[in-house]
Amino acid sequence: MEAQLRRGPREGWLSVLLLAIVIWAVVHSVQEAAWVEDLDVLVPLAMFRLLVGLAAAKSGLKRWAAHTAGVLLGIQAVVLLFGNRMTASTWEGKIAELIWHVHVWLYTAFTGGNSRDNVMFALYMASIAWLLSYGSSWLVFKLGRGGWAVAIAGCLCLLHLSYSYSTLNYHFFVLLFAGLLLIVRLELLRRQAFWARSGLEVQGAVVRNVVLTSAVAIVLVMVLARQGPSDQPSGLLDPVWGRIMDNWQRGQSQVDRMFGGVQGPPVVVVGLAFSSTMQPREGFELGTQPVLKIEAPRNRYWRTTTYLTYTGQGMVAGDVYGDRFEADQPLPLPFGAGEAREEMEQIITVLAPQSNLVFSADTPVRVSVPTLVEWREQQEDPSVVRLAQMLRKGQQYTVVSFASVASETQLRTAGDDLPAGVQKYLQLPNTLPDRVKALSGELTAGAPTAYDKALAIEAYLRGLTYETRIVPPSAERDWVDYTLFDQQSGYADSYATAMTVMLRSVGVPARVVTGFAPGAYDEAEAAYIVYESEAHAWVEVYFPRLGW
Numbered sequence: 001m002e003a004q005l006r007r008g009p010r011e012g013w014l015s016v017l018l019l020a021i022v023i024w025a026v027v028h029s030v031q032e033a034a035w036v037e038d039l040d041v042l043v044p045l046a047m048f049r050l051l052v053g054l055a056a057a058k059s060g061l062k063r064w065a066a067h068t069a070g071v072l073l074g075i076q077a078v079v080l081l082f083g084n085r086m087t088a089s090t091w092e093g094k095i096a097e098l099i100w101h102v103h104v105w106l107y108t109a110f111t112g113g114n115s116r117d118n119v120m121f122a123l124y125m126a127s128i129a130w131l132l133s134y135g136s137s138w139l140v141f142k143l144g145r146g147g148w149a150v151a152i153a154g155c156l157c158l159l160h161l162s163y164s165y166s167t168l169n170y171h172f173f174v175l176l177f178a179g180l181l182l183i184v185r186l187e188l189l190r191r192q193a194f195w196a197r198s199g200l201e202v203q204g205a206v207v208r209n210v211v212l213t214s215a216v217a218i219v220l221v222m223v224l225a226r227q228g229p230s231d232q233p234s235g236l237l238d239p240v241w242g243r244i245m246d247n248w249q250r251g252q253s254q255v256d257r258m259f260g261g262v263q264g265p266p267v268v269v270v271g272l273a274f275s276s277t278m279q280p281r282e283g284f285e286l287g288t289q290p291v292l293k294i295e296a297p298r299n300r301y302w303r304t305t306t307y308l309t310y311t312g313q314g315m316v317a318g319d320v321y322g323d324r325f326e327a328d329q330p331l332p333l334p335f336g337a338g339e340a341r342e343e344m345e346q347i348i349t350v351l352a353p354q355s356n357l358v359f360s361a362d363t364p365v366r367v368s369v370p371t372l373v374e375w376r377e378q379q380e381d382p383s384v385v386r387l388a389q390m391l392r393k394g395q396q397y398t399v400v401s402f403a404s405v406a407s408e409t410q411l412r413t414a415g416d417d418l419p420a421g422v423q424k425y426l427q428l429p430n431t432l433p434d435r436v437k438a439l440s441g442e443l444t445a446g447a448p449t450a451y452d453k454a455l456a457i458e459a460y461l462r463g464l465t466y467e468t469r470i471v472p473p474s475a476e477r478d479w480v481d482y483t484l485f486d487q488q489s490g491y492a493d494s495y496a497t498a499m500t501v502m503l504r505s506v507g508v509p510a511r512v513v514t515g516f517a518p519g520a521y522d523e524a525e526a527a528y529i530v531y532e533s534e535a536h537a538w539v540e541v542y543f544p545r546l547g548w
Contacts (some may be wrong), residue, residue, distance in 0.1 A: 009141055011189060018182035019140055019199035022150060023050055027129045027328045029168050030088040031159070036118035039082045039125060046129040048077065051135025071489035074130045081121060086476060089234035108329065116279065116313050116475035121259045132156065146186040150179035162486050177218055184214040229262060274305050274357065274514050276383065278493055278537070279314035280472040280479055290513060292516065293349040299518035300344075300361035300403065301538060302530065305384045307512040308376060310501055312429045312478045315512050317383045320374040324388060331365050331373060333402065334379050339545045349396040349527075353499035358385040359515060361398045368398040406546045411451040418509060425509035428501065433481040440502040450508045454541050457502045457508070465489035496537040509542035 009016065025045045031039045036384045050071055056066040079095060086094040098119075105120040136149040157172050181424040294302065325331055344361055358364055358371060370388035375381055392396065414415035444453040444459050467489040473482035480501045483494045490498075503510040514537045521528035 001204075007055065007114040011141060011181065011186065015140065015146075015182060015185055015189075015202060016050075019136060019146075019149065019176045019412055020047060020050055020180035022153050022182065023129075023133050023136060024046070024174050025178070026132060026153050026160070027119050028032040028167070029157060030100055030125055030129075031270050032171075035125075038082070038085055038119065038122040041122075042125060045077060045126055046133040049074065049130045049133035050137050051132040056134075057138050057140075057142035058247070063372045066151050070134050072075050074134070078123065078130070083232065090459070098349060115259065116472075118475070121193050124259070128156070140182070140186070144186065144492055146183050147220060150183060154179065177215075177407055180218045181215055181344075184218075214234070245384055259323045269478045271449040274535075276307075276317035276320075277306060277314060278316075278497065278512065278514070280307075280470070280494065280520060282470065282472050284468055286468075286535055289318065289352070289353075290529050291350075291352040291532055292530040293351055293522075293527045294359075294519065294530060295347040295349075297344065298526055300515075301515060301517060301536065302361060302519075303513050303515040304357045304359050305514045306382070306540070307514075308383070308424065309427055310429060310480075310497065310504075312431050313473075313475070314479060315497055315500075317374075318375055318376050322372055323372050325367070325371050325373055327369050328366055331367070331371075331385070333365060333384070334363055334382065334547055337477065337548070340404060340410055341402045341547075342405050344401045344403045346401065347396060347398050347527075350391045351529075352393065352418040354390050354391045355393050356387045358387060358397075358399060360385075361401045362403040364399050364400055365402045377424075380423060404546065404548070406543070408451070410546060411543055412449045414450070414546050416450065417544045418542070419544075422509045425511055425542060426507065428504050429478075431478065432501070432505070436478070436481050436484065436501065437505045439484065440505045443502070444506050450503075450541065453506055453508055454499075454503060454510075454539075458539075459498050461499055464495070466491060470494075492537040496539050499539045503539070503541065511540050511542075511548075513538055513540050 024043060031042045056070050059066060059445055061069070079098065083091065083094040083098050086097040088094045088097050101117055102123075105115050105117055108115045132153060133518045136153060139145040141148040154172070154175060157175050161169055161172060287350050292302070305317065305511045307315035309316045332511055342363070346361060348359055358367055367385070367387075369391075372386045374383045374386070374387050376383055385399070440457065443456045447453040447456050465488065468491045470487055470490055473479055474485070479494070480498045483490050483498050487494075493512075500510040500512050514535075516530045517534040517536045519528040519534055521527075522529050542548055
């Protein structure tokens with residue numbers, strides 16, 4: 001093996017260099033995005049792992065032995081790199097601290113909580129970089145599957161860039177160039193071996209010319225593809241794509257829940273982006289493009305997602321189940337929604353590139369297209385209503401809502417006889433600081449009804465500063481406590497969560513809701529035009545007999 005390494009791998013050091021560039025493009029895009037601290041180790045770790053994979057592929061060891069050695073080296077490298085960043089003074093303490101991070105994160109994952117531990121995100125990214133580098137080396141230098149290695153790296157790069165910023169897109173073009181050239185190089189090596197077995201002699205200059213010509217051709221194709229026309233998708237695969245996106249968004253919500261501390265540079269929030277997890281963000285700006293046209297008899301807040309559980313670090317929709325409802329099939333009414341309601345029809349036209357969410361004034365009871373309803377424990381407690389098929393720009397649906405028209409008098413005289421299903425909307429974590437409860441009690445001391453308590457807390461929160469660029473709380477801090485007593489500023493998510501928690505602490509069922517503010521009425525369209533900048537979060541309070 002030593003002699004072989006001196007001679008270099010059979011595939012040549014050029015192949016090693018090209019694969020290193022492919023891996024670099026993926027890993028460096030993550031490192032440069034700066035989602036969290038401690039990502040500066042990713043590129044060195046990935047390059048070291050690539051060489052470990054190369055050595056394993058050329059070692060002659062059995063597969064299980066090579067992979068076992070690779071895993072052990074990987075664990076050792078990660079522990080050394082991240083353990084050195086722990087605060088303990090001894091290595092025993094550093095390792096114990098690192099294990100504690102993993103333990104707390106796993107406990108949070110399996111108990112439905114939110115995690116804002118950025119160390120775990122950095123570990124997660126390091127593990128992916130490690131697996132990608134080692135796996136790619138094994139595919140190329142042991143199995144000769146360069147195409148698979150490039151395809152996997154390309155998918156990971158595109159996946160990351162879809163969440164990142166356009167300034168990082170050059171990484172994909174670097175990957176594409178090096179990856180295609182690597183595939184050409186490996187195929188040429190196979191052809192050379194075949195020619196040698198056939199007794200054909202090929203001069204080295206021919207091989208070099210093929211590689212150079214391929215490089216030029218790849219660059220030209222990439223330039224032409226970049227400058228080519230961008231056509232609208234046909235929508236032929238929309239039914240399949242809609243199901244894929246529905247499952248993807250559910251999985252993404254779980255990732256959001258577990259890596260809530262991930263920030264990165266301030267970004268522009270665009271389109272119809274709503275998650276089933278809500279956590280503090282460091283900085284963001286809302287886009288300015290229109291996303292919905294809503295023909296309705298009056299303006300309302302356009303609701304999409306409701307949140308049940310406050311974990312101390314964020315709000316989550318809770319455990320949900322799903323059912324499909326066909327076009328115009330009646331949807332279950334939320335519990336207790338009976339009095340002071342009227343049907344309200346809205347025609348929703350999608351102005352964003354695509355959407356699979358149903359937006360409606362208050363409670364949707366019928367939709368003109370098939371839908372998927374996600375509900376908690378019982379169908380009368382929906383979390384979100386999704387379109388069964390993705391709709392694209394210009395497509396529309398009709399939704400009928402059972403909207404509340406309750407007066408202030410009705411809200412004040414609703415009483416306090418809560419049905420059993422509402423009790424869960426009084427949930428609070430045991431870790432909620434006492435001063436949050438004390439402030440809530442102080443603000444509502446003179447309020448005789450749930451409605452008056454809500455008005456008192458709302459008035460207090462309106463006196464705080466609205467700000468979209470804030471310093472988020474540390475992973476162990478309670479979000480509401482931090483907002484009220486430290487930051488004393490925030491945005492809609494912060495204040496909606498704070499009001500919900502404060503109301504629950506004084507015995508009033510409440511929940512956070514996301515969607516859009518009413519939008520601007522367009523006389524020419526006879527409709528409300530809703531823009532990205534009107535994405536919003538607010539509070540819904542439950543009143544007996546009247547509902548949310």
